[in-house]
Amino acid sequence: MSKYFQNKTALISGASSGIGKALALQLARQGCKVALLARTQSRLEEVAAQVRSVGSQALVLPTDLTDPNAIRASVKTAFETWSQLDFVFSNAGQYLRSPIVDLTLDTLRKSMEINFYSHVELLLAILPSMVERKSGHLVLVSTMDAKKAIPPDAPYVAAKCALAGFGDILRQELHGSGVEVTLVFPGRVDTPMVENLEVPWISAKISAEACAKAILKGVQKRKAEILLPPQTLLLYYIQVFAPRLADFAVRFFRLEGWERSERGVS
Numbered sequence: 001m002s003k004y005f006q007n008k009t010a011l012i013s014g015a016s017s018g019i020g021k022a023l024a025l026q027l028a029r030q031g032c033k034v035a036l037l038a039r040t041q042s043r044l045e046e047v048a049a050q051v052r053s054v055g056s057q058a059l060v061l062p063t064d065l066t067d068p069n070a071i072r073a074s075v076k077t078a079f080e081t082w083s084q085l086d087f088v089f090s091n092a093g094q095y096l097r098s099p100i101v102d103l104t105l106d107t108l109r110k111s112m113e114i115n116f117y118s119h120v121e122l123l124l125a126i127l128p129s130m131v132e133r134k135s136g137h138l139v140l141v142s143t144m145d146a147k148k149a150i151p152p153d154a155p156y157v158a159a160k161c162a163l164a165g166f167g168d169i170l171r172q173e174l175h176g177s178g179v180e181v182t183l184v185f186p187g188r189v190d191t192p193m194v195e196n197l198e199v200p201w202i203s204a205k206i207s208a209e210a211c212a213k214a215i216l217k218g219v220q221k222r223k224a225e226i227l228l229p230p231q232t233l234l235l236y237y238i239q240v241f242a243p244r245l246a247d248f249a250v251r252f253f254r255l256e257g258w259e260r261s262e263r264g265v266s
Contacts, residue, residue, distance in 0.1 A: 004220045006031035009082045011075070013065060013122055014092035016043035018191030019141060022212035023089050028056035030216075035059040035078040035085070037071075037122075038092070065092045065118040075125040084133065087219070088126055090119045091141040095193045096155040108155050115159030120166060127179070134178030139219060140167040144187040144232045148239040148246055150256050171224060182218060183225045186211050187232045188257075199257040202231070 010027050014020040016038035024034045028051040036044045036051075041062040048058035059081055061074040078085060096111040098104075123138060130136030146164040149157045164183055171181035188194060190205040199205060206229050218226035227233055235255075239246040250256070 004030075005087075005216070008086040009033045009035070009078075009084060010087035010089060011035040011037065011078055011085050011122075011126070012089040012091060013037040013063075013118070014141075015047060016040055018193060018208050019186070019189060019211050019215075020089070020091045021047050022208040023091070023215065024058070025050055025054075026209070026212050026216060027087075028054050028058070031056060032087075033057040033059070033082060035061055035074075035082075037061050037063045037065065037074055039064055065122075066113045068121045071118065071121045072125050075122070079129065084129065085126055085136065087137045087139065088122065089139045089141070089215075090122050091139075092118055093141070093143075093160075093193065094156075095153075097152050098155055099152040100154050103154055108158065111155035111159045112162070115156060116162045116166075119163055123170070130179045131174075131177055136178075137180040137182065137219060137222075138167075138170070139182045139184060139215065140164075141184045141186070141215075142167070144185045144227065144236075147185055147227070147232075147236045148250070150250055152256065180219075180222050182215075182223055184215055184218070185225065185227045185232075187229055194257075196260050197257045198260055200253050200255065202253050203255050203257075 005027055010032050012020050012024050012034060015024050015036035024036060024047055027034055033056060034051055036047055036058060038044055044060045048060050051058035061077060063074045064070045094114045096107060098107055119140060140163055142164045143160045145153055145157045146161045167181060167183045174181055188199050188203055188205040189211050190207050214228045215226060235246060
């Protein structure tokens with residue numbers, strides 16, 4: 001797998017922690033240069049230092065991913081630095097929850113801004129160059145909740161479902177163009193985004209490192225979709241064939257999880 005990414009370039013959004021950081025470090029170990037996008041420069045510099053410590057190159061691009069102009073400026077800088085991008089891992093996200101009865105449009109818009117529109121802006125800024133070169137791979141990180149939604153995650157799920165649908169069409173439209181598209185549907189991942197959320201054993205969090213490893217393996221195989229961890233497939237198939245049974249499973253296993261304070265966890 002190291003030869004597959006060796007001497008290539010990758011741009012990663014949401015690169016300051018979690019899956020994005022894990023992707024950056026694993027790609028760096030395989031000889032891939034990485035452009036790092038996120039809001040906080042100090043955290044990006046920490047990731048960049050780790051990338052450079054294994055002998056790879058890192059480009060730090062502090063970016064407000066809710067600002068289309070900032071996204072386009074960062075992409076322009078990446079192209080000016082390396083002339084081309086071989087891989088794009090569109091990974092940024094914010095976990096916003098609300099029961100629908102309490103949902104405000106402001107919350108929904110906020111979720112759409114970071115969990116959907118930021119991805120679209122990034123892809124549209126990079127896509128023309130890949131189509132022109134007839135080469136490249138776009139990786140969109142959605143969520144397993146886009147396959148089976150879990151209350152009370154409506155704001156997050158709505159945006160990530162939009163991203164999944166957008167990516168599905170994008171993959172079909174790019175058929176034969178030389179540009180690959182992979183959609184990723186992770187279950188619970190042990191990242192700062194859900195650090196205060198406890199989950200039942202049946203949906204135990206996987207590490208960001210394991211998630212990144214599975215993503216890179218799937219990208220190398222040019223998979224259309226990556227669902228992980230493996231046990232999420234059971235819920236997915238139940239949802240396909242018996243949605244109400246899947247609803248019951250969500251309730252029975254309490255798959256929505258609970259905040260630590262709910263069970264007195266300090």
